Amino acid sequence: MRGLLRVTLAPTLATHLLMPDFADFARLHPDIEMEILSSGDLANLTNREADVAIRVVYDRKTLPLNLHGLKGPELFGGVYMSCDRLAAWRAGAPDPIRWIVISIHGIPDWASEGEVRTTAVPFRTTDAEAQIVAVRRGLGMTTLPCFVGDADPLLVRVPGANLHMYGTVWLLTQGQTRKTKRVRLFTEFVSRRLAAYAPLLAGLSVSRD
Numbered sequence: 001m002r003g004l005l006r007v008t009l010a011p012t013l014a015t016h017l018l019m020p021d022f023a024d025f026a027r028l029h030p031d032i033e034m035e036i037l038s039s040g041d042l043a044n045l046t047n048r049e050a051d052v053a054i055r056v057v058y059d060r061k062t063l064p065l066n067l068h069g070l071k072g073p074e075l076f077g078g079v080y081m082s083c084d085r086l087a088a089w090r091a092g093a094p095d096p097i098r099w100i101v102i103s104i105h106g107i108p109d110w111a112s113e114g115e116v117r118t119t120a121v122p123f124r125t126t127d128a129e130a131q132i133v134a135v136r137r138g139l140g141m142t143t144l145p146c147f148v149g150d151a152d153p154l155l156v157r158v159p160g161a162n163l164h165m166y167g168t169v170w171l172l173t174q175g176q177t178r179k180t181k182r183v184r185l186f187t188e189f190v191s192r193r194l195a196a197y198a199p200l201l202a203g204l205s206v207s208r209d
Contacts, residue, residue, distance in 0.1 A: 005182050006035045009054035012128045014038035016148045018054070021193045025186060032182050051177050052186060058167035070191055072169035073198035079111050079161035080149040085138040086156050089116060098123045098140035102131055111143045114160030146203035163203045169194055 009018070014036055026034055037050055053067075056075050063069055081089075081097070089097065096119035099107050103124045123139050125131045135142045136154045145166065149155050171187050171194075199205045 002031045002033075003180070003182050004033045004035060005052070005186055006037060006050040007052045007054065007186070008037040008050040010056070011038045012145065012148060013054060013056075015129075016145075016151070017197065018190070018193070021190060025189050028189075029182070029185065048177075051173065051180075051183050052190075053170075053172040054190070055170050055172060056167040057170050058165075060168070060170075063170070063172070067172045067174050070171040070173075070187055072171060072191060072194040073201045074168050075145060075147075075166045075201045076163045076203045077143050077145045077166050078149055078163045078203060079114060079141055079158040080135060080144050080152075080155045081116070081141040081158055082136055082138045082154055083156045084154075085140070086116075086158070088138075096121070100125065100131055100134045100140050100142035102126065102128065108143060108164070110164040111161070114158045114162075116141065116158050116160075145201075146205075147197065147200045150200065150203060150206045169201065 007022070014022075015038070019036075022034065022036060026032070057063060060069070060071075085097070088095070097116060099118050099122045101107055101122050101124055103126055107122070118140060123134060125134060131142055132144070132148065132152070134140075135144075136152070141158050143164075144155075146163065149157065171191055173183055173187060177183055194201075
């Protein structure tokens with residue numbers, strides 16, 4: 001079986017969750033050429049810019065009617081800071097703790113600070129990878145998907161802060177494309193992997209203070 005398979009998804013889903021699974025699929029099907037479109041701009045399935053889209057959707061009514069959807073697990077996020085920064089805060093360190101935010105998003109309404117107070121001066125980045133590095137370096141606290149924050153040994157959930165549902169992960173395909181064997185094999189494969197990740201995506205994989 002040969003052919004090109006183009007998959008669009010958010011960069012964080014690609015780099016922090018699904019790339020090992022994409023690698024496994026590629027090894028199982030060495031003749032399928034894969035192109036992972038992991039930019040901030042999700043490709044358009046209707047215009048044939050991609051064959052499969054993996055998207056986090058808060059309201060399924062917003063999905064275009066012409067797309068075929070395979071529903072995956074729910075995705076939650078939390079508020080995180082570095083383990084060292086939390087230890088310093090508990091020890092009474094006077095250094096101000098900032099909100100670390102991606103410029104276009106700001107601080108979400110749901111992200112209560114929990115027990116830790118922050119300064120009014122934020123630290124802004126333009127992308128998720130810089131955001132993650134900044135929080136690891138102890139600059140302050142930030143919101144992250146649970147599959148990123150809980151899996152990072154340098155990070156811990158902020159005491160007293162709640163989890164928030166980002167939405168549901170959907171595997172989306174369009175029209176005749178979804179009937180091709182390579183697309184069908186891929187969506188079935190990734191759907192199984194996503195189901196196994198459900199506790200991690202929901203923030204249930206760890207028990208933390």
